[in-house]
Amino acid sequence: YAKADAVLKEIEAEVAAEKGPLPEPAVPVESAPAPKTSLRFLLQKKYLFPTGLLTVLWVTQTIGFFGYSSWAPTLLAQEGFSVEKSIFYVALTTVGAPLGSFLAAMVTDRFERKWCLVAFGTTIALCGLLYGLTFNPILIVVFGFLVNMFERGYTALAYAYSPELFDTHGRSLGTGISYGLGRLSNAAGPLIIAALYNGSGYQSVFLFIAGMWLLGAVVLAAFGPRTRQARITPGRPAQPAKV
Numbered sequence: 001y002a003k004a005d006a007v008l009k010e011i012e013a014e015v016a017a018e019k020g021p022l023p024e025p026a027v028p029v030e031s032a033p034a035p036k037t038s039l040r041f042l043l044q045k046k047y048l049f050p051t052g053l054l055t056v057l058w059v060t061q062t063i064g065f066f067g068y069s070s071w072a073p074t075l076l077a078q079e080g081f082s083v084e085k086s087i088f089y090v091a092l093t094t095v096g097a098p099l100g101s102f103l104a105a106m107v108t109d110r111f112e113r114k115w116c117l118v119a120f121g122t123t124i125a126l127c128g129l130l131y132g133l134t135f136n137p138i139l140i141v142v143f144g145f146l147v148n149m150f151e152r153g154y155t156a157l158a159y160a161y162s163p164e165l166f167d168t169h170g171r172s173l174g175t176g177i178s179y180g181l182g183r184l185s186n187a188a189g190p191l192i193i194a195a196l197y198n199g200s201g202y203q204s205v206f207l208f209i210a211g212m213w214l215l216g217a218v219v220l221a222a223f224g225p226r227t228r229q230a231r232i233t234p235g236r237p238a239q240p241a242k243v
Contacts, residue, residue, distance in 0.1 A: 042174060050165035051174045053223055057117075057158060058182025060216030063189040065151050067209050068128060071193050072144070079135065079202055089137060093144030100152030107153075113161045114224040120154040121217035125210040132206020164227040 016022050042051050069090075076086035107116050124147055131143035166174045196204045 039173075039177070041170065042177060047166065047170045047174055049223075050225070051178050053219065054162050054165065054175065054178035055181045056219045057162075057216055058179050059185040060121075060212045060219075061151075061155065061158065062182045062186050063192070064124065064128070064209050064212040064216070065155075066186050067189045067193050067205070067212070068131075068147060070190060071197075071205065075197065075202055075205060076140070078197075085137070089140050090144065092141045093148050096145040096147075096149030097152040100149035100154075101156050103149065104153035104156035108157055108160055109228075112226050112228045113157055113164075114220055114226055117154060117157050117161060117224070118217045118221045120150045120157065121213050121220070124150045124154065125213035125217065128213065129206055129210040132203050132209075161227065165225060 012022060042048060072093075073083070073086040073090045076089065077083050081089070104116075104120075127143045127146040127150065131140060131147060134140060134143070162175045162178070163171050192208065193205050196208055
């Protein structure tokens with residue numbers, strides 16, 4: 001502290017000699033502690049909209065991804081592939097995951113995050129659908145690789161995008177509730193997939209998964225606010241809801 005104080009006084013003396021006497025430092029004003037927030041806090045219009053939007057984002061992401069990743073080996077085995085080959089194919093597809101995170105890092109500040117999420121979600125829907133329509137081992141690995149790559153990128157972008165829709169007061173509660181509801185939906189996802197497979201067959205599962213990703217992309221495209229290069233202030237979200 002003593003060294004830092006000495007250096008600071010030396011700098012102040014140099015500036016005072018060049019510019020004249022320095023003004024007295026402002027007296028810090030203590031702010032009142034923020035009141036605790038409850039779930040009713042999110043019923044306000046400016047918090048209800050982003051909470052609902054992000055709930056759709058995280059529910060579709062959770063069911064879409066875990067429905068695919070949790071069931072893919074089992075479904076392949078049920079369709080005639082050996083358990084060893086099923087697990088091997090799925091293991092190969094996971095190589096795309098770190099590449100997806102790298103891809104997200106490359107685009108997150110270059111382009112509007114909302115549209116990156118829409119593009120990634122649409123690509124996942126298409127690749128997931130094609131994954132379910134083929135039984136060629138090479139194509140299974142290729143499309144599975146792309147699903148994993150773009151899903152990891154989508155999730156990384158969503159983590160960056162979510163808090164930008166709230167101001168400081170509502171950020172933790174809003175993002176926490178929407179993300180929690182997304183994770184809670186994973187309790188229903190496997191049951192839906194099992195029912196679809198038993199009732200309508202293998203390909204219906206991937207139609208459902210693709211539909212979940214596409215739903216998330218459409219909702220974001222239609223209602224997602226733009227947040228690129230916006231300032232986040234204590235009292236306001238990153239930017240008014242513009243699409």
